[in-house]
Amino acid sequence: MTAADDAAIAPGRSVGPTSEFSLFFRVKPGEAAPLRAALTSLQDTPGYRPGDYGITIQTIHEARFVLFDDDTRLAFITSFDGPWEAYMDDFFTSGPTLALFDAVFNHVEGYEGLPDVAAVRSFVLGAEQGAAAYARNYGGTVKEIRKAQRVNAAFQAVLDHPQAAEALQHPALQPLLDEAAD
Amino acid sequence: MDATTGVSLELDDIQAGALYERPSPYVGTYLLLCIRDRRDGRELVRRLRRLVEPATAVGPVGETSVTVAFTYRGLEALGVPQASLDSFSPEFRQGMAARAAVLGDTGESGPERWEEPLGSPDVHVAIAVLSPDETQLEQVAVRAREAHAELPGIELIWRQDCHQLATGRTSFGFKDGIGQPAVEGSGRPPTDPRERPLKAGEVVLGYPDETGDLPPMPVPDVLGRNGTYVVFRKLHTKVAAYRSYLRARSATRAEEDLLGAKMVGRWQSGAPLALTPDEDDGELGGDPRRNNDFGFGDDPRGFKCPVGAHARRANPRDALDHEGSVDVRLHRMIRRGTSYGPPLPEGVTDDDGIDRGIIFVFAGAHLKRQFEFVKTQWLNDGIFIGAPLESDPLVGPRDGVGSFTVPQRPIRRRLQDLPPFVVTRGGEYCFAPSLSALAWLADLDT
Numbered sequence: 084m085t086a087a088d089d090a091a092i093a094p095g096r097s098v099g100p101t102s103e104f105s106l107f108f109r110v111k112p113g114e115a116a117p118l119r120a121a122l123t124s125l126q127d128t129p130g131y132r133p134g135d136y137g138i139t140i141q142t143i144h145e146a147r148f149v150l151f152d153d154d155t156r157l158a159f160i161t162s163f164d165g166p167w168e169a170y171m172d173d174f175f176t177s178g179p180t181l182a183l184f185d186a187v188f189n190h191v192e193g194y195e196g197l198p199d200v201a202a203v204r205s206f207v208l209g210a211e212q213g214a215a216a217y218a219r220n221y222g223g224t225v226k227e228i229r230k231a232q233r234v235n236a237a238f239q240a241v242l243d244h245p246q247a248a249e250a251l252q253h254p255a256l257q258p259l260l261d262e263a264a265d
Numbered sequence: 266m267d268a269t270t271g272v273s274l275e276l277d278d279i280q281a282g283a284l285y286e287r288p289s290p291y292v293g294t295y296l297l298l299c300i301r302d303r304r305d306g307r308e309l310v311r312r313l314r315r316l317v318e319p320a321t322a323v324g325p326v327g328e329t330s331v332t333v334a335f336t337y338r339g340l341e342a343l344g345v346p347q348a349s350l351d352s353f354s355p356e357f358r359q360g361m362a363a364r365a366a367v368l369g370d371t372g373e374s375g376p377e378r379w380e381e382p383l384g385s386p387d388v389h390v391a392i393a394v395l396s397p398d399e400t401q402l403e404q405v406a407v408r409a410r411e412a413h414a415e416l417p418g419i420e421l422i423w424r425q426d427c428h429q430l431a432t433g434r435t436s437f438g439f440k441d442g443i444g445q446p447a448v449e450g451s452g453r454p455p456t457d458p459r460e461r462p463l464k465a466g467e468v469v470l471g472y473p474d475e476t477g478d479l480p481p482m483p484v485p486d487v488l489g490r491n492g493t494y495v496v497f498r499k500l501h502t503k504v505a506a507y508r509s510y511l512r513a514r515s516a517t518r519a520e521e522d523l524l525g526a527k528m529v530g531r532w533q534s535g536a537p538l539a540l541t542p543d544e545d546d547g548e549l550g551g552d553p554r555r556n557n558d559f560g561f562g563d564d565p566r567g568f569k570c571p572v573g574a575h576a577r578r579a580n581p582r583d584a585l586d587h588e589g590s591v592d593v594r595l596h597r598m599i600r601r602g603t604s605y606g607p608p609l610p611e612g613v614t615d616d617d618g619i620d621r622g623i624i625f626v627f628a629g630a631h632l633k634r635q636f637e638f639v640k641t642q643w644l645n646d647g648i649f650i651g652a653p654l655e656s657d658p659l660v661g662p663r664d665g666v667g668s669f670t671v672p673q674r675p676i677r678r679r680l681q682d683l684p685p686f687v688v689t690r691g692g693e694y695c696f697a698p699s700l701s702a703l704a705w706l707a708d709l710d711t
């Protein structure tokens with residue numbers, strides 16, 4: 084990337100470890116229907132189906148594609164862990180994600196397509212708009228949240244044990260006991 | 266042409282010291298010069314050009330090498346045209362001191378506390394002379410001195426000697442310089458058979474890099490091509506504090522060694538925890554065919570090697586492959602670090618006030634996505650391992666105190682109140698040009 088590229092990009096905002104990242108595109112005339120179809124099939128890809136929680140980029144909290152302005156515009160809006168400019172190069176050498184997105188990007192203006200990764204890179208970065216405001220309701224990285232969910236599931240399993248109340252009597256377990264009542 | 270990769274690097278134009286290993290054992294000197302007079306500056310470059318060996322000239326093991334590099338200010342002092350200066354990477358143009366906040370060089374490590382004249386606009390030319398022994402070093406050092414001594418417009422502003430400690434280890438007691446990537450076309454085979462040699466453009470400008478592109482290269486071509494960016498940092502190591510910390514948290518000497526190894530990711534001998542998690546194995550540590558032949562894929566939770574250990578942070582190898590967010594090959598680096606200062610005698614845990622540490626040296630084509638990425642995302646931060654509050658236990662900057670998690674069954678061990686063990690004394694971003702670029706610089710007539 085040249086110095087000029089660097090200056091042109093408005094980096095996203097961060098809250099704690101997490102950064103927001105939004106891209107805005109113009110849909111090619113007449114391609115709204117195939118674009119919707121491509122998004123539906125992305126939604127059907129293992130990992131991207133509701134409840135799968137398996138987005139190939141594992142540091143992404145969530146992601147959405149939004150068609151708006153009578154299907155003439157497309158937004159891709161996400162948030163992920165780490166300062167985003169550090170990870171842009173990695174995104175573009177990550178084959179699986181690029182291949183998935185290729186099918187979507189093909190329907191928007193300015194996209195030249197794979198395999199020219201450099202062109203895809205400047206195309207995507209050109210579509211980026213930093214948020215004017217960004218807030219989150221919980222801290223923590225995807226890794227920490229997944230760990231927290233595993234720990235809570237384990238804790239609930241402990242509470243379901245018939246002798247849980249007795250087992251949690253040890254003073255060292257007081258913080259857990261405090262969380263055990265509801 | 267490299268028979269194994271089919272890539273040809275113009276080895277006769279690349280500075281040997283930028284591409285190849287230093288000798289071991291070694292002695293060496295780093296010199297920083299200030300160009301007060303442009304004409305003398307160009308004469309200096311002409312003379313240095315004769316001292317620098319191309320990568321074709323060296324044998325398989327390190328011989329005496331002279332490496333010459335310039336800061337942005339140095340190129341400016343030589344009269345490199347503005348359009349050309351502007352074509353260097355933004356980080357290089359800013360210089361290391363200006364990047365301090367990004368790099369975590371604050372507080373005790375802040376540029377305002379750096380050793381004079383590091384970080385100042387007077388640092389123009391950096392010369393590294395590394396040699397297998399004192400006699401050879403002296404011979405070359407004399408010639409390097411002659412190159413500048415009789416030029417009144419050139420001032421020697423800093424000198425730092427370095428030498429391998431008798432133990433062959435660095436000040437904290439560890440063997441260093443093991444993990445290195447191989448580079449396509451360099452003719453040197455990988456020490457980690459799981460890691461394909463890096464595309465030449467990751468290290469040398471003018472060749473395609475891992476993204477398939479040419480790295481951004483300064484103009485004109487003759488100035489940029491076959492050059493590489495070089496980072497040097499003088500890093501003071503608080504050995505007494507490090508030893509006291511480990512001692513206070515260990516019941517036995519063996520436990521102390523284990524905790525130390527958990528922080529680094531290797532035992533003192535260099536043996537990787539990934540291959541020998543429970544005890545040091547000196548033979549393995551010293552065997553270059555085996556001591557870098559490992560991954561972390563079988564140890565995602567870090568029971569053998571903690572995910573936060575220095576060497577695992579600095580090169581996660583296959584540990585992040587399934588995450589889809591990072592391509593480790595974009596964040597590799599050639600390291601050419603050396604030791605300075607005397608060792609703290611074995612067993613001593615009181616600070617003797619003597620300066621000792623490493624001269625950290627990086628070579629690569631991308632300051633930002635190699636050196637700065639590794640330093641900021643992997644060493645200074647813990648977001649990528651799901652521990653945003655933890656930094657590298659050995660080299661991480663810590664304003665107050667930090668923590669370090671050692672995964673173990675049944676209960677992880679968390680080391681608290683971890684003070685900083687490494688302090689930045691200064692450094693600079695440099696550019697080590699090709700031999701033809703040196704000639705071009707000497708012949709400038711702006």
Ligand code: HEM
Pocket residue numbers: 435437439440441442443444445500501502529531535575576577579580598600622623625636639640644659660687
């Ligand atoms: C005083 C400061 C430092 C000390 C004492 C130190 C020490 C070590 C040691 C003992 C190793 C393991 C042996 C080896 O593979 O060579 C190592 C590996 C490494 N260090 Fe450092 N280091 C320091 C600073 C840094 C910094 C600032 C960086 C990068 C910005 C860095 C990057 C690396 C890399 C890339 C490896 C190789 C990892 C691998 O390939 O397995 N180190 N270091």
